[in-house]
Amino acid sequence: MFIQTEATPNPTTLKFLPGRPVLESGTFEARDAAEAEASPLAKALMELPGVGGVFFTPDFISVTKSDGEWSQLKPAVLGIVTEFFLSGAPVLAGAAAASEDEFFHPEDSETVETIKELIETRVRPAVAGDGGDIVFKGFRDGIVYLTMKGACSGCPSSTATLRHGIENLLKHFLPEQVKSVEPA
Structure with a gap:
């Protein structure tokens, strides 16, 4: 599995494109361990030292670091994302889609x-x-x-x-x- 990465205008965030759908629709964001509980992938990423947040869309994953250098963090993120997609597990556990009150x-x-x-x-x-x-x-x-x-x-x-x-x-x-x- 080949995962592309792209820089974003935010220097603390990298965009990961796994080349396959991440979500069927909508988005999911976790800024702490409690929010990450709704997604096994988010939970695994948030357990990495230095990861401060994750964001999923149908096409990509954004990972925001809280500290550390991307040179050390990026390989660990790529490993978790690759392993997760090869496992075939669902990205969201149950009905994790949050309602957006307008x-x-x-x-x-x-x-x-x-x-x-x-x-x-x-x-x-x-x-x-x-x-x-x-x-x-x-x-x-x-x-x-x-x-x-x-x-x-x-x-x-x-x-x-x-x-x-x-x-x-x-x-x-x-x-x-x-x-x-x-x-x-």
Whole structure:
């Protein structure tokens, strides 16, 4: 099994592409051992000294280090991922998909659908290319609330991405509705 790795804009996160589906759909993130319990693969990765978080999508795995050097950590991560996929075990144990609670007023549902479509088609592909994901959390009083996940959650440029890139995009398409974008 050959697993490609890619650097991300976040120097503490590497993206691992196993060349096979990781999840059927959605995403999964674990930032500590308790969250990792829902996934045997996440649990094994989080047990490695220096791993501070994992993020799974249908196409890739992002691993965030809390300390140490990638030169020592990367081979250990590759070994665990290879062994796991060769075992044929499921990535998630049971119904581990977390529900994402959203908030917005019913009268804003048309605006929210447009925001979600713009995020899905214009933002999410770029964010996934960097080893992360972006999730719509809510819309209230002209403010869009988004959560960055994976490599993007701790990235030094995530605030700039939210404030300048995504906010400008949404204001361009919805100038009367969107005032700002905030992290949720």
